[in-house]
């Protein structure tokens with residue numbers, strides 16, 4: 001259905017993002033594309049969608065050579081794409097987003113009533129459970145993603161390109177989502193999916209293409225491969241697919257949360273939670289997304305107001321003191337939504353590296369001026385230690401690949417040597433080599449004395465990293481368990497309340 005032949009693309013000043021890439025996708029199949037952060041996966045797919053134009057190479061669609069210069073060209077051919085980072089307008093409804101086609105700027109139809117009906121029908125057909133009249137800003141990331149899917153389907157896409165669609169979904173949502181993809185495949189649609197999760201590749205795809213450093217390094221049939229072999233092809237070496245950590249030696253309480261409540265945005269919010277995190281321990285949160293995790297972390301980081309109860313840090317009350325003062329006390333925060341909360345996309349790596357500490361020494365002098373040397377030193381350290389690629393402080397955060405953006409945020413927050421680290425979805429969108437690395441860093445921080453509160457939708461990740469596990473349901477803590485002594489099945493049952 002789609003053949004990309006000998007595509008080469010230089011991005012920015014001199015990054016060879018795609019180097020003679022050829023990929024062939026068979027009609028009616030699900031084709032996975034895997035590879036390290038920065039390997040060129042998003043770039044090659046943006047070329048197929050007309051978002052970028054190749055410097056050289058050819059594209060064939062249904063056997064015909066085509067010129068895809070803009071997304072409109074791709075849409076006209078029946079190609080749809082859901083980007084790694086969504087392109088929805090927050091203060092508009094689902095239907096408005098879909099018919100206005102935010103990225104093409106051309107209104108497809110302005111009959112809102114009809115659109116509402118059509119979108120509702122489409123949503124019901126594939127069991128997407130989306131209300132066309134809902135405002136985007138009121139939807140969870142998982143729901144927003146299904147809106148992106150609806151947007152492509154509404155425009156009659158026959159080939160759907162999905163760039164890391166599951167990165168923002170909980171494991172339960174992934175199962176549902178794969179159900180949707182299989183139904184779409186049964187309807188004859190062709191799907192290209194980029195993902196870092198090998199179990200997903202094995203579960204859903206027919207064919208796999210592996211990319212590394214801008215090139216295709218392998219093509220295999222899914223049925224003929226396994227996770228170990230794929231990992232090796234991706235990274236070019238053996239990867240440890242599990243976490244090894246020494247026992248914790250917790251010290252004094254650092255964070256004491258007492259009967260906390262925080263209003264919910266999508267889900268339940270926080271409804272009366274009490275717990276403690278001590279020095280040198282990792283407390284993990286297990287729970288289905290939308291059960292209070294987001295609100296808890298954002299409230300502790302000072303980003304949203306606390307409605308009831310109190311928070312103490314090293315013995316003093318810090319309830320509602322705000323984000324800046326929270327950070328000044330030595331509390332670092334890796335947010336779940338790296339674009340909204342984590343980065344200034346139009347700013348460069350150096351500017352992003354000092355975000356949150358830009359107003360104090362050594363970054364700022366006592367006279368209020370920025371210290372260029374200190375900034376350079378900080379950004380270089382983060383780039384080196386966290387392997388941010390390309391290693392150029394002048395590049396904009398926007399031009400980094402998704403996984404490299406995440407490494408930049410992780411590096412910035414970890415390098416503060418925080419007394420308390422609030423970390424949400426630390427390895428979302430990160431390749432398997434970098435996951436191994438980030439996990440090691442979290443354990444190093446713990447062993448250097450930090451208190452860590454970790455939220456992850458990946459049950460495997462929290463159980464592997466946490467020393468103690470809090471199980472959340474409907475905004476409450478329904479249990480505290482030892483990850484070593486409790487099975488994943490038991491934790492799953494507590495999460496769902498069954």
Ligand SMILES: Nc1ncnc2c1ncn2[C@@H]1O[C@H](COP(=O)(O)OP(=O)(O)OP(=O)(O)O)[C@@H](O)[C@H]1O
Pocket residue numbers: 011012013015016017035036037038039040041042043044084389390399400401402403404429431
């Ligand atoms: N607009 C741009 N300007 C400059 N460089 C870019 C731009 N877009 C991509 N790049 C660079 O091209 C390379 C490939 O990026 P791409 O986003 O395709 O990687 P990826 O395989 O999708 O990675 P990830 O798994 O992290 O999403 C990276 O080095 C990236 O920094």
Ligand SMILES: [Mg+2]
Pocket residue numbers: 041042043084163401402
């Ligand atoms: Mg990408």
